[in-house]
Amino acid sequence: MPILEFKNVSKVYNNITKALTDISFSVYEGEFVSIIGPSGSGKSTILRCINRLVDVTQGSIIFDGHDINKADKKEIRQVRKKAGMIFQHYNLVDRLSVIENVLHGRLGYKSVMSGVIGHYTEEEKEKAFQILAMLGLTEQAYKRCDELSGGQKQRVGIARSLMQEPRLILCDEPIASLDPSSSKIIMDHLSDINETMKITCIANLHQVDVALKYAKRIIGITAGQIVYDGPPEKLTRSKIYEIYQSDEGELITDVK
């Protein structure tokens, strides 16, 4: 049984902007899927529909046995805590310390009050430090997030999502604001999390070469429709041009 299933999903923003049209695909446990496509093709929208930051217009999404669109407030909370999300701009609470930001990943599990006053159990704190150690952030634990570099901030973002003990991690352009070496560190961590922790990953990526290197499956979308869904090996050059709707030579990527 797939962990995530899109069934004929369409999304129209404000009754005018067609972002997704009749999208269907399934993701199985442990997969590393990369979604590629030109700017505005609907990549972010796909991810946001999964944790209901965005409501779909038509069709249904099944995640972890829940029909997302029929979920009430309480169920949405259940769904969200099982799906971590990391963002292009990290979206941390910059004025708080690293460890506080990481512990935010537990909010979905807490009663409203203990979440409000920020009461975390000893086990939760221990887990947070373990995750920070794994991501090489032990030194930074008590630093304020606005003192960190971009690559460090993104690792805090990953740590926060791991605190959720997610079944799925949604990455919306995780390396789009990073330099190549920080990008590699982030992608290696994601790939490691996927392989050793068996957490399913869906990553929107701008860089086709990165997608080809790390993903086990590529979904190419153009103007809100899937035009490619398959392993990276079968993604031909002409297919890439079709996804990006550009003429040969205009794309600057060094792929086969």
Added chain:
Amino acid sequence: MDKTTEKAPRPNNQTSVFVQRKRTFTLAFLGVAALFVVSAVVTNYEIIGGLESIPKAVIWMAQHFVPNAKAWSRLPYILSKLVETALVSVAVTVCAAICAFFFSLLGTKTTRTAPWIARIVRIIAAFFRNVPDVVWAILLLFSFGQNILTGFFALFFSTFGMLTRTFIETIDEVSASCVEALYATGATSLQTVFNGVIPSSLPEIVSWVLYMIETNIRSSTLIGILTATGIGYLFDLYYKRMDYSSASLVVISIVILVIAIEILSNKIRKVIM
């Protein structure tokens, strides 16, 4: 290199954008100039006459508004009223700020419950803000009479309106991205407010509250004249008795207090930012 002589392609409306901007600037300048002329004519404003009267006014003030011994003997009483006024202003501002904060959460793009509620919140805030505090005081005089409550609510309403609006803008500006991330972890709205919105917007919020405290101490003097309370009342009293030297001591003490508060709040701002 012949490419440089070739004109870069432009969308059709590009030139009109520049022309339009020039036109806007010209119109704005002419508008301001016209406004000045019209208002000068309407109010019969004579620049020369106005300037001439300045030295005379200064001399008169120098002669009458100097605290004498009698005025100094009233200092303890003046100071007690001053402290009372300052404390009321602080209390009003803090109460209004707390109400405005929770109210503004319904009006922001990031934390609102529904767009139509957000619109109503903004309209209510605009209403409270756009009625000046003095007008609020006059209106409330009818219901409460000359009473400390009148001044309290007059300041409360205008502060509430002003702060609701600025809080909405602040929260949308500084908290939007982390609010989204916290919702995505499965946090509830209240958890998101306390873990995301408050930590990220607190310095700006405190800064605005300090600013409103300064403003309100100034306003409360004026409102006190209307409602016969606090330091404003004292000023009014001395002034009507033509005890100008005591009145001037009141003014001087207010000025010193306002400056002190401003210095203090700048210090606080530096620490929290």
